[in-house]
Amino acid sequence: xxxxxxKPGEKPEIKELDADGGIKAELGGWLEGxxxxxxxxxxxxxxxxxxxxxINELATQLCTKYGVGLPANDCIVGTFILVGTLxxxxxxxxxxxxxxxxxxxxxxxxEWRQGKL
Numbered sequence: 001x002x003x004x005x006x007k008p009g010e011k012p013e014i015k016e017l018d019a020d021g022g023i024k025a026e027l028g029g030w031l032e033g034x035x036x037x038x039x040x041x042x043x044x045x046x047x048x049x050x051x052x053x054x055i056n057e058l059a060t061q062l063c064t065k066y067g068v069g070l071p072a073n074d075c076i077v078g079t080f081i082l083v084g085t086l087x088x089x090x091x092x093x094x095x096x097x098x099x100x101x102x103x104x105x106x107x108x109x110x111e112w113r114q115g116k117l
Contacts, residue, residue: 001017001099002016002098003015003017003026003081003082003098004082004103005026005080006059007080008053008056009054017083023081026081027044028079029048029078030047031045032046034063036063036068036103037066037103039084040082040083041082042059042063044059044076044077044081045078048077054077054078055076060075060076083098084099
């Protein structure tokens with residue numbers, strides 16, 4: 001599946017991840033899911049703060065911009081992976097799918113490539 005991977009201090013990267021374990025392998029820890037939009041979902045390392053992972057400023061800004069629901073003064077740490085929730089028929093079937101094109105276009109726009117919102 002096509003995913004957007006944002007690592008702390010790095011530019012967003014579009015990656016093809018294996019649907020069976022690819023997200024967990026990329027994160028390297030227990031998955032914590034965040035509902036991002038109606039047709040996308042984000043994953044982070046559930047134990048990232050306990051592990052002392054670095055703050056992911058771009059992912060934190062992204063969650064704030066899209067109203068993901070971070071508590072005040074909270075932040076995303078470690079790797080942030082964004083995937084879609086709709087299959088090719090436009091149905092939510094409980095599996096992860098390609099990140100939606102609209103979100104892909106917005107996140108890979110010039111301001112994102114420069115590390116700004």
